[in-house]
Amino acid sequence: MPASTEEAGSPPSREGGGGASPTDRPGPIDAVPVRHPGRYVAVAIIAMLAAMIISSFVTNERWDFPYAFRVMNYTPVLEGLLKGTIIATLGSMAIGITLGVVIGIMRLSDNPVLRVVGFLYTWFFRGVPRLVLVILFGTGIGYLYPTFDIGPLPFSQQLAEWLGLSSDLTLFSLNVNQISSTLIWGIIAMGLSEAAYMAEIARAGIMSVDDGQREAAAAIGMGPGLGMRRVILPQAMRVIIPPTGNETIAMLKDTSLLAYLPLATELFFQTQAIGNRTLKIMPALTAATMWYLVLTTVLMIGQFYLERHFSRGYGATRAQSKSATLRSRLIGLSEGGAK
Numbered sequence: 001m002p003a004s005t006e007e008a009g010s011p012p013s014r015e016g017g018g019g020a021s022p023t024d025r026p027g028p029i030d031a032v033p034v035r036h037p038g039r040y041v042a043v044a045i046i047a048m049l050a051a052m053i054i055s056s057f058v059t060n061e062r063w064d065f066p067y068a069f070r071v072m073n074y075t076p077v078l079e080g081l082l083k084g085t086i087i088a089t090l091g092s093m094a095i096g097i098t099l100g101v102v103i104g105i106m107r108l109s110d111n112p113v114l115r116v117v118g119f120l121y122t123w124f125f126r127g128v129p130r131l132v133l134v135i136l137f138g139t140g141i142g143y144l145y146p147t148f149d150i151g152p153l154p155f156s157q158q159l160a161e162w163l164g165l166s167s168d169l170t171l172f173s174l175n176v177n178q179i180s181s182t183l184i185w186g187i188i189a190m191g192l193s194e195a196a197y198m199a200e201i202a203r204a205g206i207m208s209v210d211d212g213q214r215e216a217a218a219a220i221g222m223g224p225g226l227g228m229r230r231v232i233l234p235q236a237m238r239v240i241i242p243p244t245g246n247e248t249i250a251m252l253k254d255t256s257l258l259a260y261l262p263l264a265t266e267l268f269f270q271t272q273a274i275g276n277r278t279l280k281i282m283p284a285l286t287a288a289t290m291w292y293l294v295l296t297t298v299l300m301i302g303q304f305y306l307e308r309h310f311s312r313g314y315g316a317t318r319a320q321s322k323s324a325t326l327r328s329r330l331i332g333l334s335e336g337g338a339k
Helices: 037-059 065-072 075-107 113-125 130-144 155-161 183-207 211-219 226-258 267-278 283-308 318-338
Strands: 147-150 172-175
Touching: 037 113, 065 147, 065 283, 075 113, 075 183, 075 226, 075 267, 075 283, 113 183, 130 183, 130 226, 211 226, 226 267, 226 283
Parallel strands: none
Antiparallel strands: 147 172
């Protein structure tokens, strides 16, 4: 009896090789979800802790939330919020971001002098606490240099004495003691400190851009400076924005250090003074805390939209990934039905 190439009762093979027909595909898998009892325990513990915290806020009269809300609307507190906290944050971050990008580029420069200067700057301002810098600039600068004499050349007074001139070649003088312990020195101190951290953030962002982008910018005739502004930095913003947002939020909270100048037009200084005067310290501190939470929430929302703006074109968004998954499933079903 001749040998048969197929077993009796076996399904016919597909064209081009043996395999199961579309009708032999397995049905839907009735999978049993894995149980996670630890999740329910964690949710119960968190709910219990949240209930305890809320109960302590509601039942403890020492919080005195009505008075805290009144303190938030006091005119000195609002002036401190605007003139001390918001303006100091904007001014310090403007100095920090601008100078930090310059220092970061210096640290990546081929010039060894610029690299060393950039390194020394970051080494010093990252090593000195910000509170020490605020007090040093607010009180120490006026003691060391009571006046700044501005002339057409460095060391104009010494040059005039050496030449025997009657004039000291000074264009104008700045009385430092008149502006000491003011918002200006606080902004300068915190801005210089922030520039050291922003330099490292900018350097990391620039290094994240592929070297081919620099070569492409040079190939179309862009110089190093123009290529940095038009090609490198826009792409580096995707990496720079998240830590810059964190630094901005940290700077907003660090403006409370200006109370040690002492600077009267500052949010924390005003709430602390109200608490000491009325002997309601906790409600006054609660008012400052709520204002800081409001401002940080606004900054976090702004950071979210900035990150989304500068991340366009990098990876698929959640909606794109869902659409791609659905499209692949439809294609698979159509191919299965056609076989």
